[in-house]
Amino acid sequence: MKRLWKKELWRLVGLTALGGVLGWPFSAIGIGVAIALGLQLAYQLRQLSALHDWLANHPHEEPPAASGLWGELFDRLYRYQKGQRITQRRLRDTLSRIQESSEAMRDSVVMLDRHGDMEWWNSAAERMLGLKPAHDRGQHITNLLRDPSFVDYFQAREYREPLTLTSPIDEQMILQFQITLYGDDERLVMARDITRLHRLEQMRRDFVANVSHELRTPLTVLSGYLETYSGMADQLPGRMSRGIEQMRGQTTRMQNLVNDLLLLSRLEIDQGGQDDAPLELASMMDNIRRDAEALSSGSQHFEVIIDEARRLVGSEKEIHSALSNLVFNAVRYAGEDRHIRLRWASHADGACLEVADDGEGIDPHHIPRLTERFYRVDKGRSTATGGTGLGLAIVKHVLLRHQAWLEIDSHPGAGATFRCVFPRERLASAESEAPAALTTSD
Template identity: 75%
Template sequence: MRLWSRELWRLIGWTALGICLGWLVGMPGLGLAGGFAVCLTYHLRQLRAAYRWLTQRPQDEPPAANGLWGELFDRLYRYQKSQRITQNRLRTTLARIQESSEAMRDSIVMLDHHGDLEWWNSAATNMLGLQTAHDRGQHITNLLRDPRFISYFNARDYSEPLTLTSPIDERRILQYQITLYGDDERLVMARDITRLHQLEQMRRDFVANVSHELRTPLTVLSGYLETYGELSDQLPPRLGRGIEQMQAQTQRMQNLVNDLLLLSRLEIDQGGKDHQPLDVAALLNNVGADALALSDHQHTLDIDIDNVAQLVGSEQEIRSTVSNLAFNAVRYTPPGSAITLRWKAFGSGACIEVSDNGEGIDPVHIPRLTERFYRVDKGRSTATGGTGLGLAIVKHVLLRHDAQLQIDSHPGEGALFRCVFPATRLVTPAAPTHNVSSVT
């Protein structure tokens, strides 16, 4: 404020001097104009010096000036200096980020809000074939033209990664993950998972081969044990009990081998060849009858059909899914429990629900229920004869049918397993099917 007051007094002084000089010659107005002209000339000269400094030599020292203009030049110079320091820091940080990105083995591609290429590291050149001179500014889908990647990119749901072969080397398996940031910009990362893919394939082949090789000796054992079981009345009681236990364990091993073979087939086979519209009502009735036979009619089982749509899928796989859920409900609920199989509309699609009023499951276990051989209560699961692969099979079947498994359960409140199918998996029959009444 002192500099501004001093500048104001300078203006007043020059105008007063101009008025005095004009009064002496009898023209005070001309003197006032002359005083203003002197002040205006001074400020225009300082403004011209500031313009030339900022546009032509911004890196030089500011022009020499006094008063308000001197203070203004000093402040601008200090501001410029601080901005240069900040810019240098940002350039250094950006250079370090780029250097670290260049050192990464994973591909990194930066896209603008239109999806055009802005920058990528050398790993992206090796994995994706991006060329600096020609590809900058191109849309990502012009270079990565796989329909699955285009659908993944346009869907804007990047919660799960996408696995594809490299566009320049079909022997390499890449896992894509897209992240949104900034003003709708995107960061595309690609990892080379060829080694992991090969190991996973080796695991699948090993499980499939071992399971297949076990079928023959288990069949032989089962045959001899069945023969010995028919002669149990001629054997000592202790030996007879041993044969019964061996028969039970052999049957359990056969069930485990069958489930492992089914899982291997689901993982290897892409499926879709046997998909056709299914009568879900009839399927639920058949599964319900099998579940009642398994429980020896010690449970109450209801079937609720509230949807006339048919489900497009593999009858064998869908039956296996519903059977696993229904049989689990029988095995893990006490006698007298109520079990319900339901087919109904859900959101824009439909769902098959299997619910019970049994003991329920602690929510802490729910995220891991579909893992192979995961058991909530190991002792009880072994006693019921389960293989620990049922829900893993359910998960794989639903993935092959574009569906999701939802589980809702709390201790003492029963359990609800919901298989949610999208609208694309539903067809309306030409003639409406009859609703199926509850079965007990």
């Protein structure tokens, strides 16, 4: 290209010189040069006109014939356009395959632009969400999905967890929404029909609740008779007394299991929030400390620390259940002659209830599964301590109902810290008489 520019420049110089030479015999060198420059300008304008006509009217045809710099320019533009057409065809083919594969999906797929307006969706979205191509294209997603939960979920831009809602066109259909950010702040909304899974889960909950409820009566009867017989132990043979004590222990364990199952069922079914109020955590934590001391029979040391003045807004019964489960777990698994600390403290996201011990600790690979029902780190030791395997599952559901979450820090030999983190929205302003810091211990 540089060589062609030099050639074009020398052509201009030569033509100008030729015009001057031809005008010299007539004493009109300037006129000759002007005529030469005019001819050069006319040539350039003609080529420019040919370029415009080609790009405007015949872009897919061969370029006009030209030599020199203009011929090179036409050739490069033609190759560039040809490459662009090939790229565009590949992109169209790729987009077509994506749309065809999305059409084959049973899940709804809706593509949104950076403003949240709907650009494209598959046929499943029309069936599940009631979208209509003739009317809804270009509409904002919240104009069609107006449920307040979805609007909050969409605007929060925190899409790590899916959202479960009923379909806007069929209340019997349960959908699970998941939003993904991509590109230039664009979003992909996917909705899956989980009606069958939802019904199965509801059947499971009902079954557990019904069976647990039905078990309470026979267990109460057994417990009553066994308690009566225990009071007559001095009148019974030794072997029978030992058997009755073992039956009492197992009956108590079954009652605890049934009570925990019923509590879990209630936490899953009940929406909660009816008994939320600012809580007196100091007295609650002190009561739990005394219960834990009785459970440990004085073999462990306890400390209660209050260094957050704001009060927690929540259900006293549920928060008491969650905190006592964490403390009693520490009593059972930390080991003898250990220190257990209960603390209400500030946190980067709000405030937290913390239960920490300096016991044996937990291997980190167990931590992600600790809140699963009946998951045990050490099955033999857990059975011996009398745990039901539902304590941390109850803690998890209580925290979910309070928009909170559980953080667990532990390593073998370094103790364990369970932290219930509550958002700022769950904190009430401190009372004037509330102390800035309070510490009690045994």
